[in-house]
Amino acid sequence: xxxxxxxxxxxxxxxxxxxxxxxxxxxxxxxxxxxxxxxxxxxxxxxxxxxxxxxxxxxxxxxxxxxxxxxxxxxxxxxxxxxxxxxxxxxxxxxxxxxxxxxxxxxxxxxxxxxxxxxxxxxxxxxxxxxxxxxxxxxxxxxxxxxxxxxxxxxxxxxxxxxxxxxxxxxxxxxxxxxxxxxxxxxxxxxxxxxxxxxxxxxxxxxxxxxxxxxxxxxxxxxxxxxxxxxxxxxxxxxxxxxxxxxxxxxxxxxxxxxxxxxxxxxxxxxxxxxxxxxxxxxxxxxxxxxxxxxxxxxxxxxxxxxxxxxxxxxxxxxxxxxxxxxxxxxxxxxxxxxxxxxxxxxxxxxxxxxxxxxxxxxxxxxxxxxxx
Amino acid sequence: xxxxxxxxxxxxxxxxxxxxxxxxxxxxxxxxxxxxxxxxxxxxxxxxxxxxxxxxxxxxxxxxxxxxxxxxxxxxxxxxxxxxxxxxxxxxxxxxxxxxxxxxxxxxxxxxxxxxxxxxxxxxxxxxxxxxxxxxxxxxxxxxxxxxxxxxxxxxxxxxxxxxxxxxxxxxxxxxxxxxxxxxxxxxxxxxxxxxxxxxxxxxxxxxxxxxxxxxxxxxxxxxxxxxxxxxxxxxxxxxxxxxxxxxxxxxxxxxxxxxxxxxxxxxxxxxxxxxxxxxxxxxxxxxxxxxxxxxxxxxxxxxxxxxxxxxxxxxxxxxxxxxxxxxxxxxxxxxxxxxxxxxxxxxxxxxxxxxxxxxxxxxxxxxxxxxx
Numbered sequence: 001x002x003x004x005x006x007x008x009x010x011x012x013x014x015x016x017x018x019x020x021x022x023x024x025x026x027x028x029x030x031x032x033x034x035x036x037x038x039x040x041x042x043x044x045x046x047x048x049x050x051x052x053x054x055x056x057x058x059x060x061x062x063x064x065x066x067x068x069x070x071x072x073x074x075x076x077x078x079x080x081x082x083x084x085x086x087x088x089x090x091x092x093x094x095x096x097x098x099x100x101x102x103x104x105x106x107x108x109x110x111x112x113x114x115x116x117x118x119x120x121x122x123x124x125x126x127x128x129x130x131x132x133x134x135x136x137x138x139x140x141x142x143x144x145x146x147x148x149x150x151x152x153x154x155x156x157x158x159x160x161x162x163x164x165x166x167x168x169x170x171x172x173x174x175x176x177x178x179x180x181x182x183x184x185x186x187x188x189x190x191x192x193x194x195x196x197x198x199x200x201x202x203x204x205x206x207x208x209x210x211x212x213x214x215x216x217x218x219x220x221x222x223x224x225x226x227x228x229x230x231x232x233x234x235x236x237x238x239x240x241x242x243x244x245x246x247x248x249x250x251x252x253x254x255x256x257x258x259x260x261x262x263x264x265x266x267x268x269x270x271x272x273x274x275x276x277x278x279x280x281x282x283x284x285x286x287x288x289x290x291x292x293x294x295x296x297x298x299x300x301x302x303x304x305x306x307x308x309x310x311x312x313x314x315x316x317x318x319x320x321x322x323x324x325x326x327x328x329x330x331x332x333x334x335x336x337x338x339x340x341x342x343x344x345x346x347x348x349x350x351x352x353x354x355x356x357x358x359x360x361x362x363x364x365x366x367x368x369x370x371x372x373x
Numbered sequence: 374x375x376x377x378x379x380x381x382x383x384x385x386x387x388x389x390x391x392x393x394x395x396x397x398x399x400x401x402x403x404x405x406x407x408x409x410x411x412x413x414x415x416x417x418x419x420x421x422x423x424x425x426x427x428x429x430x431x432x433x434x435x436x437x438x439x440x441x442x443x444x445x446x447x448x449x450x451x452x453x454x455x456x457x458x459x460x461x462x463x464x465x466x467x468x469x470x471x472x473x474x475x476x477x478x479x480x481x482x483x484x485x486x487x488x489x490x491x492x493x494x495x496x497x498x499x500x501x502x503x504x505x506x507x508x509x510x511x512x513x514x515x516x517x518x519x520x521x522x523x524x525x526x527x528x529x530x531x532x533x534x535x536x537x538x539x540x541x542x543x544x545x546x547x548x549x550x551x552x553x554x555x556x557x558x559x560x561x562x563x564x565x566x567x568x569x570x571x572x573x574x575x576x577x578x579x580x581x582x583x584x585x586x587x588x589x590x591x592x593x594x595x596x597x598x599x600x601x602x603x604x605x606x607x608x609x610x611x612x613x614x615x616x617x618x619x620x621x622x623x624x625x626x627x628x629x630x631x632x633x634x635x636x637x638x639x640x641x642x643x644x645x646x647x648x649x650x651x652x653x654x655x656x657x658x659x660x661x662x663x664x665x666x667x668x669x670x671x672x673x674x675x676x677x678x679x680x681x682x683x684x685x686x687x688x689x690x691x692x693x694x695x696x697x698x699x700x701x702x703x704x705x706x707x708x709x710x711x712x713x714x715x716x717x718x719x720x721x722x723x724x725x726x727x728x729x730x731x732x733x734x735x736x737x738x739x740x741x742x743x744x745x746x
Contacts (some may be wrong), residue, residue, distance in 0.1 A: 043691070044738070091384050144627075178639065268549050317513070
């Protein structure tokens with residue numbers, strides 16, 4: 001089902017979101033963590049895939065985890081009656097009543113949030129699910145172990161239904177401090193004797209640290225078929241599918257003579273007479289400006305049957321990418337290209353650009369039309 | 374006039390667009406190039422500033438230049454009766470009638486576009502402004518000199534009103550090939566004897582190559598108060614004003630002990646006991662993930678009177694930035710911060726992230742609310 005039509009007479013770029021791949025990836029997560037309930041993390045508009053697509057593809061989840069209360073409202077307005085977790089809890093006290101009205105679970109990570117909830121409980125007495133966040137070494141959000149037990153007791157006495165939660169800093173790497181083991185030790189010590197369900201595992205832990213997942217896991221990046229490490233090889237045997245494909249077309253072809261340069265700064269110099277393809281996609285669409293020469297772009301064959309990889313040649317500009325067409329002599333104006341998706345893992349584009357796939361899928365810009373299939 | 378309210382109970386990030394700064398920058402461009410008409414370049418949704426803000430702030434321009442015909446439609450729907458230039462012309466033949474109905478001027482850069490216009494002229498006879506694009510060395514879009522004259526003659530005979538256009542690859546740099554001088558020589562030779570108005574100057578040329586601007590200039594990045602070179606020092610005396618400010622708040626504070634690490638990968642290690650501020654802004658908002666430790670963030674003083682620069686400390690994550698609060702001992706949860714704007718040039722953030730300001734302002738994501746003032 002295509003729920004958003006791509007205007008046929010516009011600039012030819014578009015993103016396609018495959019809800020079948022969402023379903024496949026969620027099933028894979030169930031196989032990997034059969035004992036845990038799943039918070040499907042859809043912050044950042046479903047990592048750039050749209051809330052609409054996430055709801056269509058991930059409806060079998062146990063709950064959705066997100067940041068913006070407006071996104072929780074959107075889910076309720078679109079008939080999601082399951083659980084919703086506000087991953088950073090309340091940003092301001094004024095959100096509290098709306099969060100309760102929407103039936104949201106909330107993360108609590110600061111004394112300020114504890115105070116807001118404490119005063120609210122005194123005159124409302126609502127029963128709300130709280131995921132109390134322990135800072136077990138990430139040092140970003142959450143209570144230090146020495147503060148954690150006190151926060152737990154305060155909220156527990158106020159009538160809230162508490163869960164223990166922490167977040168791994170390095171579940172995707174083995175040589176960084178703090179390690180998963182150190183964080184788990186810290187967590188177990190901090191929660192000792194405080195009976196409550198737990199939530200630990202992010203994507204990297206679900207893939208590589210399955211002893212430490214907890215009752216609720218929080219997969220994010222793996223739902224989208226992208227590697228937690230930034231390296232596609234690390235998930236190539238994990239049977240995950242790319243959900244987003246970014247497509248465009250060749251809009252012009254330049255015939256360069258040996259020694260001529262392409263684009264701003266003239267970074268690419270033609271080593272022989274050759275053709276350059278100009279693609280309608282640039283950094284203002286969310287393609288990384290830092291992509292170096294050699295970043296793969298897939299160009300469909302003239303007959304539409306298969307295609308070949310052509311390398312980026314020259315600096316990515318705001319609205320255009322230039323590629324080396326020596327491997328695709330029959331490419332022409334109008335040839336379809338894939339910037340990332342099943343033919344070109346977004347991780348590979350990110351790797352050639354000094355970043356990780358997360359950043360690219362999240363940062364697709366508003367001018368790129370999105371089709372949900 | 375605030376035309377879009379910022380929800381007060383949401384995640385505290387927002388962008389503010391200052392239409393007075395737009396007016397100021399357009400006036401500066403008029404001073405620098407008094408002989409030229411101005412195409413204000415507002416592709417990529419006004420470089421991320423919204424079309425609404427561009428129309429409010431730049432209404433005194435001679436015309437708007439953009440890519441998407443949907444954006445041209447938006448301008449007409451909002452009572453812009455002046456000229457509009459489609460900077461990459463038609464992407465598909467099917468756009469032609471709509472472009473004509475909207476009264477758009479069009480760039481023509483490929484033989485295919487010439488063919489579409491030739492066949493259209495035969496049965497329609499409309500008088501349309503064409504900006505014929507010469508590839509004078511950028512090797513991205515446009516006709517090579519040997520093809521240019523033929524394209525000119527074909528369209529001229531078909532009744533179109535022609536203009537000469539080219540684009541500089543290196544107007545912001547002095548040591549790259551092709552130079553402005555080489556491109557101008559190529560241009561002058563190619564158009565010799567073909568009488569028509571010209572369009573050359575981009576922002577860098579308007580600032581630093583004012584002998585080669587042409588009848589129509591095409592300022593883009595300087596309209597937004599951002600440096601064409603990526604280095605703020607290069608425009609610090611050009612009297613341009615930042616149009617976009619990206620604001621947020623501190624949502625948590627961590628008390629680190631000496632030797633503790635922050636965030637994914639533990640990149641920042643506390644050199645002494647210290648406080649870390651956690652800001653509601655991350656790469657899924659468009660802040661660059663590559664920002665290195667030391668990237669400046671402005672933190673407002675407790676009294677609201679002035680503020681101080683605090684450096685990024687630790688890897689930028691999807692929804693959060695962590696900063697070193699040793700210079701702002703009174704900062705607290707709720708303290709206002711500026712990520713870029715008048716206190717922190719976006720060029721400086723870009724420079725610390727291995728990119729240029731263009732990419733940051735264009736890539737602000739849909740989840741950031743925008744207020745136009």
